[in-house]
Amino acid sequence: MEISPDxxxxxxxxxxxxxxxxxxxxxxxxxxxxxQRVGFIGRNGSGKTxxxxxxxxxxxxxxxxxxxxxxxxxxxxxxxxxxxxxIFQNPDxxxxxxTVGEELRFGLSQLGLSKNEADLKVIACLKQYDKVxxxxxxxxxxxxxxxxxxxxxxxxxxKPRVLLLDEPxxxxxxxxxxxxxxxxxxxxxxxxxxxxxPETFENYQRxxxxxxxxxxxxxxxxxxxxxxxxxxxxYDEKTI
Amino acid sequence: xFTNVSSYSTKLDGVSVQKKIVLSCFTAAILFFIKNPLVxxxxxxxxxxxxxxxxxxxxxxLGLYHLKITIPFVIILAVWxxxxxxxxxxxxxxFRLISAFLIANLFLLTSKIHDIILAIQKYSFYxxxxxxxxxxxxxxxxxxxxSIPILNQRAKDLMLAQSARSTKRSFWRISVPLALSIxxxxxxxxxxxxxxxxIKGREN
Amino acid sequence: xxxxxSVLVALFAALIAVLGLVPAFPLASGVPITAQSLGIxxxxxxxxxxxxxxxxxxxxxxxxxxxxxxxxxxxxxxxLAGASAGFIVGFPIAAYITGWxxxxxxxxxxxxxxxxxxxxxxxxxxxxxxxxxxxxxxxxSLNAAIVAVSVYLPGDILKVxxxxxxxxxxxxxxxxxxLTRT
Numbered sequence: 113m114e115i116s117p118d119x120x121x122x123x124x125x126x127x128x129x130x131x132x133x134x135x136x137x138x139x140x141x142x143x144x145x146x147x148q149r150v151g152f153i154g155r156n157g158s159g160k161t162x163x164x165x166x167x168x169x170x171x172x173x174x175x176x177x178x179x180x181x182x183x184x185x186x187x188x189x190x191x192x193x194x195x196x197x198x199i200f201q202n203p204d205x206x207x208x209x210x211t212v213g214e215e216l217r218f219g220l221s222q223l224g225l226s227k228n229e230a231d232l233k234v235i236a237c238l239k240q241y242d243k244v245x246x247x248x249x250x251x252x253x254x255x256x257x258x259x260x261x262x263x264x265x266x267x268x269x270x271k272p273r274v275l276l277l278d279e280p281x282x283x284x285x286x287x288x289x290x291x292x293x294x295x296x297x298x299x300x301x302x303x304x305x306x307x308x309x310p311e312t313f314e315n316y317q318r319x320x321x322x323x324x325x326x327x328x329x330x331x332x333x334x335x336x337x338x339x340x341x342x343x344x345x346x347y348d349e350k351t352i
Numbered sequence: 353x354f355t356n357v358s359s360y361s362t363k364l365d366g367v368s369v370q371k372k373i374v375l376s377c378f379t380a381a382i383l384f385f386i387k388n389p390l391v392x393x394x395x396x397x398x399x400x401x402x403x404x405x406x407x408x409x410x411x412x413x414l415g416l417y418h419l420k421i422t423i424p425f426v427i428i429l430a431v432w433x434x435x436x437x438x439x440x441x442x443x444x445x446x447f448r449l450i451s452a453f454l455i456a457n458l459f460l461l462t463s464k465i466h467d468i469i470l471a472i473q474k475y476s477f478y479x480x481x482x483x484x485x486x487x488x489x490x491x492x493x494x495x496x497x498x499s500i501p502i503l504n505q506r507a508k509d510l511m512l513a514q515s516a517r518s519t520k521r522s523f524w525r526i527s528v529p530l531a532l533s534i535x536x537x538x539x540x541x542x543x544x545x546x547x548x549x550x551i552k553g554r555e556n
Numbered sequence: 557x558x559x560x561x562s563v564l565v566a567l568f569a570a571l572i573a574v575l576g577l578v579p580a581f582p583l584a585s586g587v588p589i590t591a592q593s594l595g596i597x598x599x600x601x602x603x604x605x606x607x608x609x610x611x612x613x614x615x616x617x618x619x620x621x622x623x624x625x626x627x628x629x630x631x632x633x634x635x636l637a638g639a640s641a642g643f644i645v646g647f648p649i650a651a652y653i654t655g656w657x658x659x660x661x662x663x664x665x666x667x668x669x670x671x672x673x674x675x676x677x678x679x680x681x682x683x684x685x686x687x688x689x690x691x692x693x694x695x696x697s698l699n700a701a702i703v704a705v706s707v708y709l710p711g712d713i714l715k716v717x718x719x720x721x722x723x724x725x726x727x728x729x730x731x732x733x734x735l736t737r738t
Contacts, residue, residue: 425638534567
């Protein structure tokens with residue numbers, strides 16, 4: 113994908129709060145991101161998935177706002193889908209259409225391309241990944257890892273400036289994971305990656321540790337992972 | 353699951369799916385207006401001839417083979433009308449049933465399911481005359497086709513998980529988790545749909 | 557939200573199809589019953605009249621066009637000349653009425669509301685087109701048709717019980733998902 117941002121994408125989260133009823137998910141969170149590879153780590157229920165949803169503009173904020181290159185993603189949806197793409201944990205939750213071609217075409221037609229224009233781009237993209245024969249293929253004949261790749265391609269075709277990943281490597285084997293990581297590392301987009309596996313972030317520029325909707329640590333992966341590990345160990349000793 | 357049923361190539365394979373849909377619906381509808389047993393039987397013979405001309409003896413045999421699902425009802429009809437002594441009516445109804453299936457199967461055996469779905473998707477666009485959002489229809493259709501193998505696999509997995517812990521295999525035990533998982537899916541899928549721009553146009 | 561509506565309609569239509577793939581279990585009467593009409597009832601009890609009716613309609617239309625979705629891998633316009641033609645055509649109406657009754661009995665205890673709605677929608681209302689279809693396609697009198705369709709009754713009563721169990725279990729687990737109760 114030949115996206116080369118002349119200037120880095122700027123993501124601003126301004127005092128964002130999210131509540132589900134009385135439950136506090138995120139409270140008064142402010143963050144500014146300019147790095148190209150940023151990770152979020154935390155336990156289940158730490159608020160990191162909600163954070164990803166507000167970045168994608170899918171979750172209404174009770175307070176505050178989220179700007180990607182100046183666009184308020186929750187309000188201006190037509191602009192937002194050009195700025196930010198998200199890949200969910202389970203490809204079966206993301207793929208809408210029965211064949212690869214239709215699925216890849218969908219995002220492009222959402223951007224206003226005609227069927228023919230979209231098909232040309234889809235075929236070019238499949239060619240680039242050496243998967244031309246996939247166009248007619250039924251999604252149900254693909255392996256789990258291949259479905260992940262379809263999700264990735266369908267989002268990349270829309271050329272977003274920011275790519276959000278929600279634990280995209282759950283349930284796939286190590287060779288497939290390495291291959292997907294290889295695809296991801298070659299991308300020029302800003303990638304924001306949520307996971308609870310510390311090793312994922314070794315080559316990232318910045319890592320943020322969240323717990324109970326609040327930032328616990330923010331810095332280079334090395335320092336943050338160390339803090340995270342020590343604290344998790346302490347939790348362990350207290351609870352068992 | 354949706355593979356082409358017939359492996360024989362016939363002369364009707366190349367005819368467009370749209371034409372075949374319209375033609376088969378039209379002829380099947382005509383069957384309901386025919387009350388004369390002889391005419392009905394004649395139509396049955398004509399259909400057999402069409403099978404033969406389209407794909408030869410083998411294809412005719414395939415067509416007859418696919419009539420097997422009508423057998424129980426044919427027997428009921430035969431017994432019932434023999435009992436009533438109303439043979440004319442019995443013959444009419446039996447050959448109407450068989451001919452309707454011959455017509456439907458002729459279409460299905462000479463068309464790829466994938467082409468049928470494409471045709472439906474293409475023509476569902478005209479639903480906008482009835483103020484139905486065509487974009488919503490095409491997404492709903494695609495998602496429906498896509499979900500069947502997924503849900504089928506999940507039902508099988510749940511059955512397996514159940515028989516791993518119990519000697520009984522009963523369907524009702526998996527129906528609750530299956531339905532719950534579908535509602536979960538619905539949340540995720542509609543969110544993923546919105547993430548890529550959602551459904552265009554006004555509410556349908 | 558239109559996205560949620562589309563997705564629910566598609567997934568529940570697929571649920572009806574998948575319930576047809578579950579192996580049919582023969583009842584004491586010897587008549588094999590499939591879980592497919594359970595899917596119709598659930599469309600009504602969970603999704604309500606409009607969405608439930610649409611899901612059943614989607615399923616029926618695609619079956620009649622030719623997708624082999626009906627129990628036993630049947631599909632196609634030929635079904636309209638068969639024994640269950642009336643039932644197939646009646647599916648969307650049954651789902652709609654079941655959902656409509658659920659919406660009218662919101663304040664009643666859920667078990668009673670579901671049982672009542674699915675008996676009315678899934679049996680009483682569904683059997684009207686079912687009987688008409690039988691009379692037209694088998695040339696039977698009304699009385700004979702009633703005897704003929706009564707073989708389905710034990711299975712359908714079982715499905716009402718199942719629909720009640722499933723709907724109330726879902727209401728307990730995820731109250732907001734039972735749209736007829738929100």
